[in-house]
Amino acid sequence: MIAIIDYGMGNLRSVQKGLEKCGFKACVTDDPKVVSRADKLVLPGVGAFKDCMNNLLEGGFIEPIHRHIEAGRPFLGICLGLQLLFTESEEFGIHRGLGIIPGRVVRFSEGMTRDGEELKVPHMGWNRICFQKRPPLFEGVEDGAFVYFVHSYYVLPDDPGVVATTTDYGVSFCSSIWKDNVLACQFHPEKSQQVGLQILKNFGEM
Numbered sequence: 001m002i003a004i005i006d007y008g009m010g011n012l013r014s015v016q017k018g019l020e021k022c023g024f025k026a027c028v029t030d031d032p033k034v035v036s037r038a039d040k041l042v043l044p045g046v047g048a049f050k051d052c053m054n055n056l057l058e059g060g061f062i063e064p065i066h067r068h069i070e071a072g073r074p075f076l077g078i079c080l081g082l083q084l085l086f087t088e089s090e091e092f093g094i095h096r097g098l099g100i101i102p103g104r105v106v107r108f109s110e111g112m113t114r115d116g117e118e119l120k121v122p123h124m125g126w127n128r129i130c131f132q133k134r135p136p137l138f139e140g141v142e143d144g145a146f147v148y149f150v151h152s153y154y155v156l157p158d159d160p161g162v163v164a165t166t167t168d169y170g171v172s173f174c175s176s177i178w179k180d181n182v183l184a185c186q187f188h189p190e191k192s193q194q195v196g197l198q199i200l201k202n203f204g205e206m
Helices: 012-021 032-037 049-058 062-070 193-205
Strands: 002-005 026-029 040-043 075-078 086-089 101-107 123-128 146-151 153-157 163-169 171-179 182-185
Touching (some): 012 026, 012 193, 026 032, 032 062, 040 062, 040 193, 049 062, 062 075, 086 153, 123 163, 153 171
Parallel strands (some): 002 026, 002 040, 040 075, 075 182, 086 101
Antiparallel strands (some): 123 146
């Protein structure tokens, strides 16, 4: 069973529909007990880092998330669900994250340019992913594939060895990570058409 954590933030139904389209049973749940029993876990997220961490704490999800990962069961973070894995974020002050992946979450700089044109923040729309290593999550996905992003912050892992893909937007930033059973992406697979469905299919098959 794939559980999608409902903590009041994120595109839960679209993630669920994407997984179901790939042939997998997925439930959206706000029950920590269901999260604890899940074979696979998805942590989506849209919104402010601090609010999301507070909702995870108040919902009783932090311990089940840690236990799930420590048990070696597959875990997928999406967008803010990637950022929450890190030690801390600088979004509206310094706020502690789950601390599963050492590193920080930082904001894109204002005034970035590409080909002489100023880049807007947030980074919104289609962009390429470039492989640094290829986890099972990206089986069948071409290097340079386009995926869909909506974000103003990005992650800076302490260990570059966890970086699975990078993407260029004024800077080359980490757009997905892979460490053992933990996989997470800054982009939205549920909004990334066939490439995104392939990624969700790969996760369901793990």
